[in-house]
Amino acid sequence: MGGFYHKIESLFGNIKFGVSTIFVFAIYLIVGTIIESYYGTDYANRVIYKSLSFQILQLLMFLSIMMATFKRFPLKKRLSGFYVLHLGLLLIFIGSLVTYIVGVDGILTMEPNLPSQEISLSEDQVQLFDANGSNITSVNLPYITMTNNLELSLGEGSPIKIKSFFSSAGKRVIWKKYPASVDTVTMGGLYNSVHLQLFNERFNEKFVLTLQNHPQFKSNLTLGPLSIHMMHENIIPCLKTQSDFFIWNLESFKCEEIPNLKEGTTKIRFKEIVFDAKKSAMPINLTGKEIPNSPYRLFNKIIFKDNPNLFVLGDSLAFFNQEEDQFTVKKMETGKFVSLPWMNFKIKPITISHTSYPEYDYYYQRPIPNAQGQFDQPLKVVKASIGEKDFWVTNERAFKIGDGMMSFYLRIGSKKLNLPYTLTLTKFNMDKNPGTNSPASYESFVNIFDGNQTQDHQQVKVFMNNPLKKNGFTFYQSSYFPIDQATYGSVLSVNFDPGRWIKYLGSLLLVFGSFWHFAVANRKKSKKSNSKPRPATIN
Numbered sequence: 001m002g003g004f005y006h007k008i009e010s011l012f013g014n015i016k017f018g019v020s021t022i023f024v025f026a027i028y029l030i031v032g033t034i035i036e037s038y039y040g041t042d043y044a045n046r047v048i049y050k051s052l053s054f055q056i057l058q059l060l061m062f063l064s065i066m067m068a069t070f071k072r073f074p075l076k077k078r079l080s081g082f083y084v085l086h087l088g089l090l091l092i093f094i095g096s097l098v099t100y101i102v103g104v105d106g107i108l109t110m111e112p113n114l115p116s117q118e119i120s121l122s123e124d125q126v127q128l129f130d131a132n133g134s135n136i137t138s139v140n141l142p143y144i145t146m147t148n149n150l151e152l153s154l155g156e157g158s159p160i161k162i163k164s165f166f167s168s169a170g171k172r173v174i175w176k177k178y179p180a181s182v183d184t185v186t187m188g189g190l191y192n193s194v195h196l197q198l199f200n201e202r203f204n205e206k207f208v209l210t211l212q213n214h215p216q217f218k219s220n221l222t223l224g225p226l227s228i229h230m231m232h233e234n235i236i237p238c239l240k241t242q243s244d245f246f247i248w249n250l251e252s253f254k255c256e257e258i259p260n261l262k263e264g265t266t267k268i269r270f271k272e273i274v275f276d277a278k279k280s281a282m283p284i285n286l287t288g289k290e291i292p293n294s295p296y297r298l299f300n301k302i303i304f305k306d307n308p309n310l311f312v313l314g315d316s317l318a319f320f321n322q323e324e325d326q327f328t329v330k331k332m333e334t335g336k337f338v339s340l341p342w343m344n345f346k347i348k349p350i351t352i353s354h355t356s357y358p359e360y361d362y363y364y365q366r367p368i369p370n371a372q373g374q375f376d377q378p379l380k381v382v383k384a385s386i387g388e389k390d391f392w393v394t395n396e397r398a399f400k401i402g403d404g405m406m407s408f409y410l411r412i413g414s415k416k417l418n419l420p421y422t423l424t425l426t427k428f429n430m431d432k433n434p435g436t437n438s439p440a441s442y443e444s445f446v447n448i449f450d451g452n453q454t455q456d457h458q459q460v461k462v463f464m465n466n467p468l469k470k471n472g473f474t475f476y477q478s479s480y481f482p483i484d485q486a487t488y489g490s491v492l493s494v495n496f497d498p499g500r501w502i503k504y505l506g507s508l509l510l511v512f513g514s515f516w517h518f519a520v521a522n523r524k525k526s527k528k529s530n531s532k533p534r535p536a537t538i539n
Contacts, residue, residue, distance in 0.1 A: 012067040012068075015068070018064040018065070021057065025058075032047075042167075046143060046145045065090055069083065081515075082517050084513030085514050086513070089506065090506070091509060092506035092510065094499070095502030096499060096503065099498070099500070104497075105121070105122055105495055107119065107120050107493055108492045109491055110492065112428065116424065117418050118419075120415075124141040124165075124167070124380060124415070125415050126162055126393065127410070129410075130407075131408070137155045138415075139152050139153070146166045146364045148164045150162050150164060160386055160401075162382050164382060166363075166364045166365075168366060168367045171363075172363070173208055173358050174359050174360075175353060184355050189313075189314045191354045191355070192353075193211070193217070193354070193356070193358050196209070196312070196348065196349055196350065198223065199348070201344065210358060211231075214358075215400060219231070230312040230313075231311060232314075233315075238256070243257040243261065245257070245258040245299065245300055248296070255299070265277050277300065281300070282294060305322075308342045314352075315333075317330045334349050334350070334351065362381045381395075382412060386401070393410045394411075394412060395411065399411065420450065422449050423447070426446070426447050429442060430442040430443075430480065441464065443477065444462045446475075447460065448470060473494055474497075
């Protein structure tokens with residue numbers, strides 16, 4: 001046993017081994033700093049600082065320092081500074097280990113006057129919810145950038161398997177052919193889907209619309225003041241008529257105009273179908289209640305005249321032309337833009353299809369900074385499967401499984417931690433730079449309630465360089481988010497570091513030991529050398 005220990009001591013306590021590990025450690029730090037500047041802190045943590053290789057390197061450094069210290073036992077007075085220095089280094093490593101195991105780093109999001117207690121941690125999970133929003137189960141995702149070899153299950157016996165994970169992803173639209181069993185020719189425009197680009201000098205947005213019931217794509221979209229509606233192309237003849245009202249049949253995809261009808265009409269009758277034009281587009285029965293199963297709808301063109309409304313109808317576009325006081329219909333061609341009458345907007349079809357349907361395909365992509373040089377919340381995705389069917393789950397929206405009351409939802413979310421007390425944002429102040437909308441400074445007034453006492457919010461103000469400390473947790477003012485034009489919510493970064501005092505003590509011993517070892521010890525050596533008698537000389 002003694003021989004084995006001496007071999008270990010000789011290996012890890014060797015000065016060449018120690019210098020080598022320090023050299024590799026320095027390279028890791030340099031590379032990590034460069035990566036963090038280009039791709040953000042989270043990416044650098046996943047690649048460098050919290051990687052398995054970096055943890056092993058730190059363990060080897062710890063062993064090297066410890067064995068180098070043991071090699072100089074029994075204790076010698078002249079090496080006192082050396083012992084203190086190395087003890088400081090060991091304490092820094094121990095404190096970092098305590099922080100890594102039980103420390104907390106997360107964010108607390110607060111809306112005005114609503115109690116907040118839940119911290120979102122940096123650890124990702126795939127979470128399964130029921131239709132009522134209750135969490136059924138969850139599984140932790142590895143803290144890495146990407147993997148295509150996951151074999152995670154959402155509980156014993158669960159048919160849901162997690163196969164891939166991208167911590168930062170890009171997405172693209174791909175088109176898949178409908179199976180041969182789908183008669184897209186006879187059904188015509190019912191299977192229409194489009195991929196469009198809307199742009200002007202200051203705006204550029206790509207989007208997909210489809211008439212199919214699709215979990216990712218819809219038939220309607222709102223972009224600022226502009227509303228975009230995708231409908232069956234058979235509605236075009238009724239848009240071109242002079243009548244303001246027409247009836248649309250959802251089953252036959254036919255429309256019939258209602259001549260001489262004015263907007264002020266409360267109830268109208270059309271072929272024994274009664275509508276209340278002021279209240280609803282759906283027909284009503286004799287008691288005035290809507291008939292939800294009816295295929296008929298009342299279309300009122302007047303409500304689309306005042307505000308920007310764009311209709312996508314097969315391979316055509318329609319909008320109300322104020323100058324001509326009627327709807328204008330224009331044909332679309334792939335790759336060619338159509339001018340719109342609002343803010344010099346143009347729209348260009350990228351894909352128009354009634355034989356294929358759109359899907360999002362995801363791929364791994366390093367984080368990209370925004371226009372301000374900051375890193376937004378990345379798009380995170382996993383590929384999951386039920387049986388032989390694969391599907392994507394993202395942190396943008398929940399993925400629905402099943403129908404009706406038996407529906408379940410999958411999503412990527414953050415692991416949560418509840419504080420032992422609640423915080424309430426009572427007031428948020430933000431000062432802006434003169435002449436701009438960019439914030440110069442902002443601060444949160446927070447009320448604390450721990451079940452026993454309430455601390456007055458006027459005395460708890462959190463702003464830059466003035467964090468809030470409570471029960472070992474430290475809250476820093478991190479960011480904010482708009483709720484409406486005059487109201488903001490606050491985002492606090494939360495830190496709990498029980499290893500901090502160990503690291504502080506280690507740093508203090510490191511500085512003191514370095515001074516003792518290199519300054520005091522060298523001074524004693526200098527005095528000894530000066531006190532030696534000089535040899536006699538003959539002039």
